[in-house]
Structure formats: C-alpha cells, structure tokens
Amino acid sequence: MGPPFWSALLWLGVAGATLAWSAATNATRSPSTSISGGFIIECESNQKCELVAKATVECGGTVRFTFKSDDFIGISGRLHNSTTKEDKEAFLSQFDGIKNKWMNLRAYQIPEIKAEEPWHVKPKRVVQADKGKRDKLEKSSVMVLNSREHQGFHIRRAKNDKRFERQWHHLITHVDKLHKEGFTGSGIKIAVIDSGVDYHLPALGGCFGRDCRVTVSEDFINDGPPDEPDCLIHGTAVASVLASNSRVAGYTGVAPNATIMSYRVVNCGGYATNDQMIAGWIRAKEDGAQIIVSSAGFVQGWAQSPEALVVARIVVSGVPCIVAHGNDRSKGLFHGRSPGSGRGVTSVGAFAFRETKVRRNGVRPVVVTGSDVGRAMTRALSSSKPVTVRARGLGQSEAGRIAGFLSYGPTWDLDIKPNVGSPGQSIPVLQPGEIYSYASGTSFAAPFLAGVFALVAEARGTFNPVTLNSLIMSTAEPQTTENGYFVSVAQQGGGLVKAWEAAHATTLVEPAALAFNDTDNRVSPISLRITNTAKAEVTYRLSNLAATTLYTFRGGSSLNPLSSDAADAQADIKLSQSSITIGAGQSATLDVSAADPKGLDAARLDLWSGWISIRGSDGTNLTVPYLGLGGSLRSAEVLASYARDASANNAAFILPRPPNGQTPSLYNQTTHPQGAVRVSAVTVHLGLVLGSPYLRVDVVPVDICSASPLIGRKGASTTTISDLSRACVRESIVTEFAGVKSIGQLPGYPQNYAMPGEVNLHWSGFLASGRYAPPGRYRIVARALSIMGDAANWTHWQTVRSPIFSISYDDNLFLTGDQPSEGEPSDPLYMGY
Structure with a gap:
C-alpha cells in the first residue's frame, strides 16, 4: 500500500457561488x-x-x-x-x-473561501419588528427571523420564488410524507465529519452537551477561537440540511429531531490531513454514532487510500457511512471521491429541481399528436368551453435533473459510484446569525441523504448498512435528460432518492447494484435475489432500462480522456426469467448476464449501464442499477506519449550550485556543451491519461561505466577539467528496476494510486534519496502499472521517456567562449514511447 497521488486534494463539495461564499475562480485544482x-x-x-x-x-x-x-x-x-x-x-x-x-x-x-453577500440575504438586522413593519417586509418578499437568543435577520427572495417556504427538496423526495407520519429522526445519533458545527445557533439547539441537540463537539485541529466551533461555516451548513429545526423560520432539516455529533477535521484555513480524517471517523464510531456523514473528501477515485479503507471497515462493522461524491463534472469519468470510493460506503450525487418552461418570450408551444387526437381537440375547442388535456409522459411528476456540476464515477475498479442521488442544488442552509441562504454542491446532498437514512432506519427499526443501501437504491427513481434519455448510472447510481418508498417497501433485493467489470474481467451472470416481505403473494415482471452509454476517451485526443461523448448502443442484458411469482415471506433468485454493446470502438472504452426494472402486481416499482465497460482497462493507455521535437534532443542545462556543500561531481571543473542554458530546473512534461495503481519516475543515465573516467578536453587524463559530453555515471550508484537502470527517482516518487492529469516535473538534480545526480547525460523515464495490472508482470507496465539531455552545476563550471544564457525553469521536455 502507499500514499495518495500528487493530485489527491481535500475537497468540500460546494459548487459555484450560490452560498454566501465561493471558491476562487482561478483555482482549477486545490x-x-x-x-x-x-x-x-x-x-x-x-x-x-x-x-x-x-x-x-x-x-x-x-x-x-x-x-x-x-x-x-x-x-x-x-x-x-x-x-x-x-x-x-x-x-x-x-x-x-x-x-x-x-x-x-x-x-x-480547499480553494480559497471568500465571504460575499448573496442576492437573497439582506444583512441589516431587524429588532423585533412590529406588525406594521412586518407587513411591509412581507409585501417586499422578505422573511423576518426572530429568536429570543438572537436578533432577527431577514432573507430576500426573488419574486415568485417559492423554493424556501415550499422546501422543494423535501417534496420531490417524499421526505415530507415521512414527517407527516411522525418520523423525524428522534433519538438517532448522526456524526458530522467536517469543519465543526456552530451549536450556538437556535436552529441547531443553541447549546452543547448531554441534553442539547449537539451532544459531541470533538476538535482534531484546535486552531480556532475556543468559543467558535466552526470558523469555516461549512460544517454548520451541512448540519442544517441534516437536522436544522427552526420554528421561527419555519424550516426543518431532513431529520429535525436527530442528535448531532460534531467532529472537526478541517481547519480555519480549509486544510485537513488524511490522518485527521481517519481520527474523526474512528472517534465517531467509538462514540456510538449510528450514522456517519462527511462532505469533506479527497480527489482520489481509489478504494485503497487509507481513509477509504478505514471507512469501508466501519461500514462492515454495521454503521452506515455517507460521503459527498464531488463537483468535478468537467473532468469526466472515474472521478469519484475518497472515502466515498470505499467498498460499501454510500457515495451521494446531487440533483436539482427540474423546471420545464411551457412558454418562452416570443415562442408558442406546439404539441404533435395523431390525426384522431387532432380532430377530437378541434371539435372540443370549437365548442367554446374550457378544454382539459391529460398528457402522458415518463411519469416523473416530481422529477429532478442531474446537477450540472456533479462528478462522474465509477471507481477505477468499476465499482458503482455514486450509489444514489439527493437534492444538492439551491438547498436552503443555515449560516451564522440564524440566516438561511441557498447553497449548491454534493456537500449538501450528502447530509440530506444521511437524514433520509435516519428516517428510514427509524421507520424500519434497522441500521444495517446493506439493508438500508438496498432499500434506498432500489426505491430511488432513475432520471432522464430533457430529451427523455436515461442519464448514466455513472452519474446517478440508483437515481433520485424516494424516502417514503424506501421506508415502506415490502420487496427487498440483493445485491443493491450489479457491477459487471470490463471485458477482460467480466462477471456474468450475477444472481439477483428478490424477497417478498408482504403478507400476500406477488408476481414480479422484470425488464431492462438502458441508460446512455458513454465513451471514456474523446475521439482523436487521448490526453483529454474525460469524455461525456454518448455512444448510440446499449449492452445486451439477458434475464433468466422475465416474470416470477414469490409467496409471502419467500425469496427467489434469478440470473442477470451482460454482453458489451456491438459496433462500438473498444479502444475508447465504452461505459454502459442501466437498471433492472422490477414491477410487482402489488404496485411495487423497484430498479437495480448495473454497469460495465467494453474494452480492457489493463490494456488501455495510461501514460501519454507526446510527439518528439528533434531540437529537444541533447539539450544542455546548467543547474544552480547544490546546497549544503554537496559536490555531486568528481571533477573540479566541467566544460559546458555549446548552447548550454542556465536554468533553475529541467522541466519534463508528464501526462497520465488514466489512473495508475503505481507510478515511478526514474533518472536514467545514458552513459554508465565501472569507474568514472577523468577525461580532459583534449583526451588527457586530469582531475581538473571534464568534457561533459564524455562523462559517465559510476555503475556502483546504479540500480535496476524492470530492465531500466536508474540512479534514483525524482522527489515525491514513487506514487501509489495515481489520478490522471498533466504535470510539469521540475528537476534541480536532486533525487528522492537526498543526493544530487552527478553531471552527465540523462533521460527521465516514467513507468506506470496498468489498472488491474499485475505488478510482477512487466508486460503490465507502460513506459515513456524524455529526450536525452545533459546537466552540469554552477559550482564546477569551466567557462570558455560564449557565456551560457540565463533562464528560469527550462521549457518542457515531452515524454514519449
């Protein structure tokens, strides 16, 4: 096992600037x-x-x-x-x-957080406004919030904007139905792993301790003011979606009577470390949390990172763990987050409210019908009486749409992530001063789903993660695009959560999802077990709902692989039975097999998915997501190969004098080749097209000899001046790995569980061993283990090499003729096969 890759970044799932803070616009990577x-x-x-x-x-x-x-x-x-x-x-x-x-x-x-005044918040304080003032404020679409402990604040709404008072996110997920039935998460202990929770706010109980809403407030950072439990605000907003209960504002979280346990692992500057994350998760379980949620994660789509490994084990021990999936849609497929990438951990995607415009300015709606319907409508309209038309569509009367920022899964080992989605765009959240504002991001979808877990657990009397995951995923509703095509499972998992249906389902399915892997490692068939817990016999009809197939690679550009290009083909799904009757309290098993879509370019790695639809004679309507990949991840290109520039070969660089008195050269003085350039570092451009379980970057000498010769400029033996073009590296400092002879790796390498991306490696001559490379001619050689590859099989490794270049140092430079030109880091040397 090893460390996370250089691009593994702490990530808090806030999207855009809809909250009272936003990420810096120039920060593409934290x-x-x-x-x-x-x-x-x-x-x-x-x-x-x-x-x-x-x-x-x-x-x-x-x-x-x-x-x-x-x-x-x-x-x-x-x-x-x-x-x-x-x-x-x-x-x-x-x-x-x-x-x-x-x-x-x-x-x-995380990217810099900047406080700003959102369009719907008016910061002016209103002190116990009298009735006349209240009436005036209400007419101007302003809500007044008052409390005994705090002065009131008011929230400005856009005209005709009903999102806040309607709590649309509760309605489309049927959370409101469970509230009406009395399920509010009473007595359920939910841990929030984040930046802390401001328990001073009345909506979160106004106090901390045994008899308060917030009963635990552990701090693994200890860098903020002692009376300010959340200096970053983020964790407070997360907790408000989960369990806010404001009688004054008329707003409640999903589980408004749940008990909150806060574990602060993100500091005031937005920093966290993976060991702090691990400490928070472990302590939450030890303190008796029944559900754990975190909206903080790392850009790490592997299940083998230390935090993902720990959280997966907590799930196995019986505690449901929910993690935000991510807001990096532009990066394409395979960009899940750790620890949500862990096995059995519930990774949450985000949905927005779907608004369908019937009429736009200057445009009249048109409906296309058959001739018989047209004639009937003409007759009805000619009667001068009101005409009511019932339209039948996809039956998604309370549908949501995928949030535009939501990251794609799956994980690198093709585990289905996200598992399910919940509302995460334009969500009311609590801020300091008892202000409510709108926020967007999977940061707020995760606590919403944690609240649903609590309500379903309360209704059904179980916290078993496998059972709850199955119920919530199978009763979720797969969503479509505006054109009616089902969105890939790689972005929505089971679909939009339906809380009431999960709480009252009488049919159970196992497993909750079907992962068919890639062509080389196809798992088929997979057994699907259906259990009827109802009091009567039920007949189920099964069918396939195919989602849009996505290519991993864009055509013609392997270095921009993160594609959302759709492929017009679906997998061939076969069911051993299309109909099955199961008695009350009985179970039955059927097989589901899958074959890759035909006619697609396997080199582009087509990711296909969908759902097995299960409709019962008792009204049951369940779906089980499936996903697979056409092509071979092990054989796919991992390291980018760039076109070689002939002029880059044999470039010569003069590097700064090594610090601390190090003398990497055996020579007192070294002549520089013609055209040598003074630089602060040699720059080599490395590109990862896909992730890799193991990546190493070696410094490989071109000339190796048993003992370093002392060759003068005219061929005479000397210890004073060396001709760099004829220098060689002593064999005694060379090691060999997979047939490549190396004097060491670049600082920071090797790396385990790498994520894709491009990086300029700046090399000053310093090696990971702490030594400096002696003057001479070198290549930089990068080697990556293929996904699902065997590290002991050298054919599963991919290699790219830089052009040959030479280095010398200022400390022993013998200057003749023209002086070397000055420079910053060199222009990149691009690596190729």
Missing part, C-alpha cells in the same frame, strides 16, 4: 502539501505499533495520531530527520508486524 517525513502505518497489533511509536520519538520524530480501534490499528507520524521515502522505508523496515504503510502524509486545502 493545492496539496506533503508533510515532510510523514507516514501512516497499519499494524498487526497495538504492541507492534507501540514499538514503532517509541522508536519514532527516540529518533527525534513525532507521533501525530495513535489508532487503536477494532477497524484500524496504526499510527501516523513524522520523522523530522528522514524526509525521503528511502529514509522512511529504511526506518520502518526495522519492524515486523506492519500490515500496510502509506509513505506520504498529506495536507490538503
């Missing part, structure tokens, strides 16, 4: 920082970890967290005098009983 000397390990026992912890402190290091739970025994720490991977590996190799290790401990930061 910064991440590797904590020098940091590591996370999992041990076989507490005793094994105690030995590592003791040795860490004895060598001047720090133990950050000690984990002693049933789900994860381990520690995180820093070795202040061991900053390279090699140093940390050497230290940890002294100990047995280490099950897993992640050699990078990272701090992640």
